[in-house]
Amino acid sequence: FYVIQNQDTLSAIAKAFQISIKSIVDVNPGIVPESLRIGQMICLPLSPLPYLLTISLNAKTLSFYRQGIFVKTYPVAIGKPSTPSPQGTFTIVNKVFNPGGPYGTRWMGLSARGYGIHGTNNPISIGTRASNGCIRMYNQDVNELYSQVLVGTTVKIYK
Structure with a gap:
């Protein structure tokens, strides 16, 4: 999991963790990329699961x-x-x-x-x-x- 910080965007998070925006959206149904809130927890697909x-x-x-x-x-x-x-x-x-x-x-x-x-x-x-x-x-x-x-x-x- 990742906790949204001030000024975070999905694009910046994806770049920082070297993953795609789509992969973040896929594991967070209902997420609104334009409406991230400070303190909001999102799931990050950091590596493919086995x-x-x-x-x-x-x-x-x-x-x-x-x-x-x-x-x-x-x-x-x-x-x-x-x-x-x-x-x-x-x-x-x-x-x-x-x-x-x-x-x-x-x-x-x-x-x-x-x-x-x-x-x-x-x-x-x-x-x-x-x-x-x-x-x-x-x-x-x-x-x-x-x-x-x-x-x-x-x-x-x-x-």
């Missing part, structure tokens, strides 16, 4: 890689046809322990605003197109994954 999650919408699976080495594949539920899961490359921007309700035991928010990887209170839905666009996992699986990945982890969602 983790990667890939989600195959067709196979309804999430695969976990560490240091480029495959670790495990988990079954998931994806978005319904009327509320499809987003496709593209995202990052995990926050993690919530026991969010409750339909999110089950863990939440990992994505840089695609409003979307995340989470547990479920409806385990029979795993392996189907049942969500409002989020990636839904069995609670025991999301607990295991949550303990291994960090904010900033890359998530690639594809057909």
Whole structure:
């Protein structure tokens, strides 16, 4: 994390840390570059993390890689046809322990605003197109994954 100081701009911060403005914006959803406040905390992607999650919408699976080495594949539920899961490359921007309700035991928010990887209170839905666009996992699986990945982890969602 970085705490905004007087006269800071995203451009100056990006230059100082040798990263792109886009990478700062990607890991800080909702940030308004023209409205930074002194004392505001922002996340900085200082170096690529050794983790990667890939989600195959067709196979309804999430695969976990560490240091480029495959670790495990988990079954998931994806978005319904009327509320499809987003496709593209995202990052995990926050993690919530026991969010409750339909999110089950863990939440990992994505840089695609409003979307995340989470547990479920409806385990029979795993392996189907049942969500409002989020990636839904069995609670025991999301607990295991949550303990291994960090904010900033890359998530690639594809057909």
